Amino acid sequence: MRTLGILVAALTCALLFYAMGDFPPWADPGSAAHTHVSPRYIEKTMEETSVPNAVTAVLADYRGFDTMFETTVIFAAGVVCFFILRLPKKEGPIFRRYRHTLTGMTIRVKCTRKIPPVLEEFEMIDNLWAPHDLIIKTSCRILVPFLQLFGLYVIAHGHHSPGGGFQGGVILGASMILLAISHDLRTALARMGEKVHALLCPIGVLIYAGTGALCLVLGRDFLDYGALAGILHVDPVTARSHGILIVEIGVGLAVMATMIWIYNNISSRGEYDEGL
Amino acid sequence: MPATTNTRENTILHEPGQGSDPGVTPSTRKRARAFLPYAITFILLFSLWIVLSGKFDPFHLSLGLISCVMVTLFSKDLIFPEPGTEGSLRTWVCFIRYVPWLLYQIFMANLHVLYLTFHPRMMDLIDPRIFRFQSRLKGDLPLVTFANSITLTPGTITVYVSIDGTFTVHALDKSSRESLPGEMERRIARAFGEE
Amino acid sequence: MIWELDLVILSLVVVAAVGAIAIKDLLGSAILFGAYSFMMCLLWAIMGAVDVAFTEASVGAGVSTVFFVAAVFRTTRRSKD
């Protein structure tokens, strides 16, 4: 296997080196890539979409169709992780560990699979037990809302500064993952249950594709946000800018939900009970 | 291992709305108190949004309002898990007064570690130990502030804090070991009104 | 595009990549992969690809390393090569 690996690697290497000689030099402003298609994106974005961030304009408008499928890829990954990993809810008893919070005694209780309610005096702990860590819990607790606000800011300001739906969605998802890591998976699930994030994920993509389909219903091409001008009561160029924002919100929702979904499935091995 | 844990935090975190008793109608004052965390969270978040956004047209401001309301509703019990900890104005002022002193301490700490790092006979100079001491602080936030301050200041790192205020600390050398709990604890206690 | 920094970081990236696949401990490998993606993010910022850098920062730092650690946590750390 090792010789095969070296062989394949060497072959690829030789092939690519062979082609490298004919590349235009790095960062050469006169190369074909910079002169054929892309100048129009830079020169016309303000005029045609009124979005200063050319990347966002190209991402969500000129090549918005790619981005729709990009979001679909993420959604598909979420569904796939659920599909191959999630175990059906088993019946029958399970042993759980509880700790009496005043004396620190740990007891093992036989109970049903359903995640039990929170008790006043007993605290449920994972079988792989992590101690109560005051510093991490408190700091993360304080950090999470700011992280979420930052994620929303990134989504909302994708037009004017780097960022957009995907980045903001990942940050939002990371905030929930942070909660799940610093406390435990049950805490995060109590805030956002499985059904919620599993439904948010297609809904996010649906916002995107639905916007496109709405344009189609309004008589323009698919994803031609100019058609939204009639609904939003603005001129077509601003309508494009708003259309991009709507789409980015959809992307953000879908990405957030998927990241949480994948993390929950992987970290709990599909049981949705105890996480990392 | 800690013998006890924080019950309050757990109840709040798992079941956000469990604290209120449905049988008792809350008086207006109580309602105002319950509303206060929301308000403070919202103001904090919105000021953060202003700093982040830097755009003051109505469109972006309304986006900011919506986002802040969403985050507030989603996570007000994360910043202030127990009613009453949102504190008074005095706490905030005291806390802000504490920060410059902390910065000075951090600067000194950095010089201290820098000196140790570049000292040619560093191995003889340091004497790492793990030791414990009992703090008189109570409440989550003061404890965590104290712990983080310890981590940031001369030659000490907090290893573990138990809920009743027992600190386990790793110290790099003798002088830093002797400086604890010392003045820092006093200042934190003053900042959080536990004097 | 600052080519001096670019050269240095590019060399570092190769070291991190070799480290990530050479270490015989999957957790260490995951951590080095995280460092690798930090530097990739830096590289893209240097080349002016701000959005890509942002994505890599949020993905590499926030999500993909965590996925790796979670997967290693649920499987095993042992690795023979």
Add this chain to the structure above:
Amino acid sequence: MSDFFSSVADYYNYLIYIVLMVIGLYAIIAKKNLVKKIVGMNIFQTAIILFYVSIGAKRGATIPIIEHGHGEAVHGAGSQAIKAAEYINPLPHVLMLTAIVVAVATLGVALALAIRVYNRYETLEEDEILAQLREK
């Protein structure tokens, strides 16, 4: 001196991308551990992203976010001022955003599959799994 360095810099990016790609490819083929292969796969994908972003770089240009005043009348008025040579090519960046997303999605799926495999065979080494299969 500077000329020499910049001529090295002309192709250095492409060189490194080839090296990274080869590392990734080698890891996928030659390593026996399934998670290691996933790491290799990711390195491979990042190498390609590096290639694309290197295409996008442009000498003497700034990031592809158009500078404009904070006024309202933006469209139409300022279009004369915007020159394509002053901004980096945004197209490769867009493509690579998509590619990064795909990389994350693939990573998630691959890790989920690795967990399934581990649940079944209690090991992540390919040769041990094959040995187990052969025994049956």
Add this chain to the structure above:
Amino acid sequence: MDNFFLFSGLYLSFLMVLSLYRAVIGPTVLDRLIGANAIGSKTTVLLVLIGLMFHRVDMFVDIALAYAMLNFIAVLAASRYFQKRKGLFGE
């Protein structure tokens, strides 16, 4: 001033070499973790420096901010591993 920023950036990336050395060589996983953490904190500063070199620092600050917030999630996750699975070398 740009040159000064450039040289400080180069110096920082040289320091990253040292951290990377610890991350690659480090006898235990935790040493690697320290190395990765140090690389992360240097990256945050470097991002802002790069922004100043591009004269567009307002665009790069967001990335650095995201970095500062997210950098420690990975570290936290890795340290969580040891809280749940004991042992530094085996399982």
Add this chain to the structure above:
Amino acid sequence: MDIIVVFLIICGLVFFTGGAVGILRFPDFYSRLHPAGKLDTGGALLMMVALALFNLHHFSLATVLTGLKIILIVVFVFLSSPTAIHGIVDAGVRAGLGPWTRGEKRR
């Protein structure tokens, strides 16, 4: 103004140097955390302050807000860095790593 900026940046770089060298030189895992935790945060603080000051050259609302954002980075670093360090230390203790004591060999 520039002189202050340069001075602060050089101080920050010295701190960072200390951090990087300390990570290499200190004998064991716990003591390595001291430079990693403190010097890097300190260096980040100084450099960020310097950069924020430099950014205020063209004084306007936008630059002030950008400067505030840079300071915000410092705030978050100060919140997250000790937490991360604490997490690592805790992991070390739970993994059963004993601290180095004087006279032992470097590890």
Add this chain to the structure above:
Amino acid sequence: MSQHYPALLVTVPLLSALLISILGWLSRRLCFPVAVAALCVALFSSVGLLFRVLNEDVVHYFLGGWAPPWGIAYRVDRLSAMVLVVVSAVALINLIATRRSVEREFPEKIGAFYTLYVLLITGLMGIVVTGDAFNLYVLLEITALTGYGLIAMGEDRAPLASLNYVYMGTIGACFYLLGVGYLYISTGSLNMADISAILPSLYGSRVVLVAFIICMVGVFLKMGFFPLHAWLPNAYTYAPSAVSSLVAPLMTKVMIYVMIRLILTVFTPTFTFSRLALNHSVVWLAVIAIFMGAVLALGARDMKRMLSYVIIAEVGYMVGGAWLGNRAGMTGAILHIANDAVMTLCVFLAVGNVVYRTGGYAFEDLKGMFRKMPYTMTGLVAGGLSMIGVPPTCGFFSKWYLISGGVQAGQYGFVAALVFSSLINAVLFFRIIEIGYYEPFGSDHGHGPAPAPMEEAPLSMVVPLLVVVVGLVVMGAYTGDIVSGIIAPMIP
């Protein structure tokens, strides 16, 4: 509405996949009807598109209203319209036919299954219609990801097989992406038509040459062409039967479509066949692929594995035919895409029925099958005859074109390989017939011939199979029309 057919093709399945995913959490019974409705719309619009294309030659659709080099455009010509019809029809028939087995295999996750199923079809349709090189990559990844998930839910060894598929599929897609990057660096465009307009001035460039090689390697990896086929047999064998009868007919064929699209549209045949001295070696690789596939199929011990090796051989046919470099070979390859999709569907559906009743697919499970499941076995035999290339079925005609192309090009090795593989196929299928027909069911009881009861698969599984069998013959009967109306105008 008819000008929106290209958009409907992709968006209706996409929207309904999302809808199914939502419905999966609310009411499981609604998932199947929604999926059927979506695929019906897709089939309807692809047939409509086919008729439009026959009149207008090429249909363009600009997504987002941006003209091609800047925006993404759909470009539908006769070839893609034909593949579209095949894809949607195969998917619809398979969806209806496998309803029972899906309900039995994934009782808990029906929503997720149908979501992935419809997404896979979305991806395949998108690949066929898109006119943008990068968009193709994204769609490729959609099909790949959903495919990984669907395959992994099979039996015991499926996750491992799927994981191997992940590695290989990712390398393949990345190679394709890299090739697109090389094209982009030399032409500055991503639109296929635009690239092919710019390329002639760059034919001397090494970058274009390497771009072509890399793209081809990527696509070969994805389709399981000979030296790169290692992932295919396991993945197709261990997949759930509902999935293997979807993936086996469609994935490899669509990849071959991509290859032909790259050759015909992007790099033009003159570049491929005259600038490059590669076509002989590729044809020889195809010859080896056919031989290897046939021999390995002989050694297989169960039906699914045998059929996977047969698929490898069939991939060899199509690649070889396309690379022969003459009209007849190309015609044969394109015709074989459609025919092979239908044949493979037929055979895998029959195997699926057998699995549904007996629970296994080893050769021993087939004993006495003719008495037990006569209609299923009829389907199997019909598919087998078509694979062998017996005249009334469609398999004969495409093979005929391939052989005549081989003779014209003077590649007698290819012709020999085709004949050899047909013989092997005959052996394989007659062996199955022998097992199924002559060995009495339940002979191990020893009590003479007990009259085995007829246990045919449920009607919803048999009827689609018989429809496919009829389709085999019909496609054979209309071969002339297909070739003259659809394929011939496509080949320059």
